[in-house]
Amino acid sequence: xxDNKLLSVDDALARVLTGALSLGEEEIxxxxxxxxxxxxxxxxxxxxxxxxxxxMDGYALRAADLASGPVRLVGESAAGHGYxxxxxxxxxxxxxxxxPVPAGADAILLQEDAEATGGGVTVRPGAKAGHHIRAAxxxxxxxxxxxxxxxxxxxGELALAAAANHARVPVARRPRVALLASGDELVPPGAEPxxxxxxxxxxxxxxxxxEAAGAEIIDLGIFRDDLAExxxxxxxxxxxQADVLVTLGGASVGDHDLLRPALARQGMTLDFWKIAMxxxxxxxxxxxxxxxxxxxxxxxxxxxxCALVFLAPLVRALxxxxxxxxxQTEMAIAGADLPANKGRRDYMRxxxxxDADGRLVATPLPMQDSSLLTEFARSRALLIREPxxxxxxxxxxxxIWRLPA
Numbered sequence: 001x002x003d004n005k006l007l008s009v010d011d012a013l014a015r016v017l018t019g020a021l022s023l024g025e026e027e028i029x030x031x032x033x034x035x036x037x038x039x040x041x042x043x044x045x046x047x048x049x050x051x052x053x054x055x056m057d058g059y060a061l062r063a064a065d066l067a068s069g070p071v072r073l074v075g076e077s078a079a080g081h082g083y084x085x086x087x088x089x090x091x092x093x094x095x096x097x098x099x100p101v102p103a104g105a106d107a108i109l110l111q112e113d114a115e116a117t118g119g120g121v122t123v124r125p126g127a128k129a130g131h132h133i134r135a136a137x138x139x140x141x142x143x144x145x146x147x148x149x150x151x152x153x154x155x156g157e158l159a160l161a162a163a164a165n166h167a168r169v170p171v172a173r174r175p176r177v178a179l180l181a182s183g184d185e186l187v188p189p190g191a192e193p194x195x196x197x198x199x200x201x202x203x204x205x206x207x208x209x210x211e212a213a214g215a216e217i218i219d220l221g222i223f224r225d226d227l228a229e230x231x232x233x234x235x236x237x238x239x240x241q242a243d244v245l246v247t248l249g250g251a252s253v254g255d256h257d258l259l260r261p262a263l264a265r266q267g268m269t270l271d272f273w274k275i276a277m278x279x280x281x282x283x284x285x286x287x288x289x290x291x292x293x294x295x296x297x298x299x300x301x302x303x304x305x306c307a308l309v310f311l312a313p314l315v316r317a318l319x320x321x322x323x324x325x326x327x328q329t330e331m332a333i334a335g336a337d338l339p340a341n342k343g344r345r346d347y348m349r350x351x352x353x354x355d356a357d358g359r360l361v362a363t364p365l366p367m368q369d370s371s372l373l374t375e376f377a378r379s380r381a382l383l384i385r386e387p388x389x390x391x392x393x394x395x396x397x398x399x400i401w402r403l404p405a
Contacts (some may be wrong), residue, residue: 006276008387009309009345013325015271016285016310020292022320023173023243030161033153035214036171037319042147045165048139051082052101054108056132059121061092063107063129070120077102092121101133108132140164150322152214172319177215177311178242179203180233181222182250182259183298188222201373202248202303206296209307210246212404213315218242225250230262237291238266243318245291246311247284249298259295260284268293276344276387279370280306292318299370305347305382308401329384334398335363341389349379350400362400379403 007015025039054060054077065071071092077083082100083093092109093102094116101108113127123129140146146164147157153169161169186200187193200222207217218240223233230250237245250259260273263286270286273295279302284295294311296303317324333355338348350362362383365375381400385392392398 006274007272009277012275016314017317017325020317023318025170026173027168027170033169036153037321038149038151039172040149040170041145044140044142044144044146047137047142048163051136053134054095054099055134056108056110057096058111059092059109060095060101060105065090066123070122073119073121150320174216175243175315175318177210177244178218178220178237179246180220181248184225186222202300205304206307209312210315213312214319215315227258227262234266242291245293247295278344278346300373301370301376329399329401332360332362332400334392334394334396335361336394338392340391341385343387346385347382350381350383352380
């Protein structure tokens with residue numbers, strides 16, 4: 001059973017997202033909109049296709065005319081250059097894919113099913129004309145919503161917005177996420193660490209996760225384990241008008257874990273700070289004025305997993321994404337026997353493969369220590385086990401969360 005003293009992951013996520021409202025709107029050029037989130041419905045400014053067009057290369061004609069013998073070829077219709085006159089009985093027009101269908105035509109005879117002889121067109125034995133016409137408005141119509149508020153703009157959505165004749169789009173403002181790393185043991189990459197120091201790395205992974213979710217990153221740097229120094233870092237986040245302050249390390253209750261006191265002295269309202277998950281039990285969540293506070297654990301893997309589970313959904317919610325807290329998991333097959341799970345939701349680092357039957361197989365790595373970045377870099381998914389799960393045999397269905405590439 002889950003530890004009743006700890007908040008469940010699902011309840012913690014719901015509380016993190018409470019009050020996470022869109023931060024306002026800005027209008028930007030479509031060329032700069034990849035990955036942004038629409039703040040309003042995008043209404044089509046035109047109809048697509050604007051007229052009936054051919055779906056194939058061939059001949060536009062009246063299907064009924066084919067029964068009476070060859071039809072007379074009277075012109076051509078190409079994309080952007082249609083045949084201007086209505087077709088009369090017994091007439092056909094050479095037509096190409098995407099070209100306007102002349103008035104009076106109701107079918108397309110494929111070019112491989114036809115023979116052009118002199119000024120006429122004859123159907124080859126066994127062939128017949130088909131419709132092969134894309135009706136006006138088949139894709140979308142002027143005045144109808146093409147994309148909806150909360151939609152994240154990927155390649156397909158950008159193409160649709162462009163086709164609907166939008167050169168600029170209204171999007172949610174990107175949340176400003178400030179990263180504050182703490183610890184006397186930390187030095188930046190490229191520095192020469194002392195005998196008991198390590199290289200600060202969490203900000204690179206956590207920043208990448210937040211940026212991929214749509215955030216603007218403000219890296220405040222590394223701060224010593226000193227109340228005044230940490231308060232200075234918090235003040236820098238406030239000066240930068242950060243919408244989210246993410247602290248890295250110092251979230252526990254050791255003698256040198258000073259972030260909670262520093263945040264409290266700055267006026268943070270604490271919501272919770274312990275959750276039933278592994279890795280990642282110590283996690284601070286609160287508010288400091290209008291800013292959301294997330295205090296992530298110092299162990300790198302714990303920090304990354306908590307960023308995936310809590311920070312990325314928060315960033316999406318602050319852009320008005322209605323699916324910000326949606327389940328990101330899928331089903332797979334366990335690649336090894338697993339023991340019973342205890343009182344916390346376990347996110348086990350795992351490799352992925354496909355077995356002979358085409359099933360996705362997730363195999364947990366043998367070492368699950370939350371400090372091991374080598375093991376994490378080998379992982380392609382997190383295999384999730386719920387509190388109180390019984391032993392699991394290899395080959396059993398399991399739930400996984402694919403790690404971002």
